[in-house]
Amino acid sequence: MMKDKDLHDLFLDQLKDIYFAEKQILKALPKMAKAATSDKLRAAFEKHHDETEGQVERLERIFELMEKPAKGKTCDAILGLLEEGKEVMEEYKGTEALDAGLLAAAQAVEHYEMARYGTMKAWAVRLGMKDAVKLIDETLQQERKTDKDLTALAEAGVNSEALAA
Numbered sequence: 001m002m003k004d005k006d007l008h009d010l011f012l013d014q015l016k017d018i019y020f021a022e023k024q025i026l027k028a029l030p031k032m033a034k035a036a037t038s039d040k041l042r043a044a045f046e047k048h049h050d051e052t053e054g055q056v057e058r059l060e061r062i063f064e065l066m067e068k069p070a071k072g073k074t075c076d077a078i079l080g081l082l083e084e085g086k087e088v089m090e091e092y093k094g095t096e097a098l099d100a101g102l103l104a105a106a107q108a109v110e111h112y113e114m115a116r117y118g119t120m121k122a123w124a125v126r127l128g129m130k131d132a133v134k135l136i137d138e139t140l141q142q143e144r145k146t147d148k149d150l151t152a153l154a155e156a157g158v159n160s161e162a163l164a165a
Contacts, residue, residue: 007123007126007127008127010123011120011123011124011127011129012066012068013073014116014119014120014123015059015062015063015066015120016071016072016073017072017073017075017116018059018075018113018116018117018120019056019059019060019063019070019071019072019073020072020073020074020075020078021072021075021077021078021112021113021116022052022055022056022059022113023056023072024075024078024079024082025052025078025082025109026049026052026053026056028082028085028086029045029046029048029049029052030045030049031086031089032045032085032089032102032105032106033045033046033049035089035093035098035102036098036099036102037098037099038099038153038157038158040153041099041102041103041153041158044146044149044150044153045106048106048146051142051146054142055139055142058135058136058138058139059135059139061131061135062131062132062135062136065129065131065132066132077112078109078112081105081108081109081112082109084105084108085102085105085106085108085109088101088102088104088105089101089102099158100154100158103150103153103154103158106150107147107150107151110143110146110147110150111147113139113143114140114143114144114147117136117139117140117143118140120136121133121136121137121140124136
């Protein structure tokens, strides 16, 4: 008979899921930076790549706190979002709309991450995992700032440039 799974098990599953997702994002960001035509957008992707490395390290610390190996679990959601970004790069290469599409793809990823980290933070609070709460919150705040920065970049010109073409 299978043992009943609880919130602790669910938290660990989500931790593995977001760990896999962050590792995939680390692979995708340099490609997105290379594809971007806007220097500001390229710089934003490069900055977020560096931040994501820190996010992976924080996740690894949470695994350590739980005395579990840092191991990912395939996240179909992030694979789908990253595939959409890849399609934008292929279908809009050489067009004025490319950067707007890259921004939209990046924000879809940010929103996914914010949803995951927000839920995980709430669960960590409920499970009494104070150190994990702090680590998750640091990442959550970083993701929110990145989303806000991407919105500002879109509104400051990228979307207008796509329209002007």
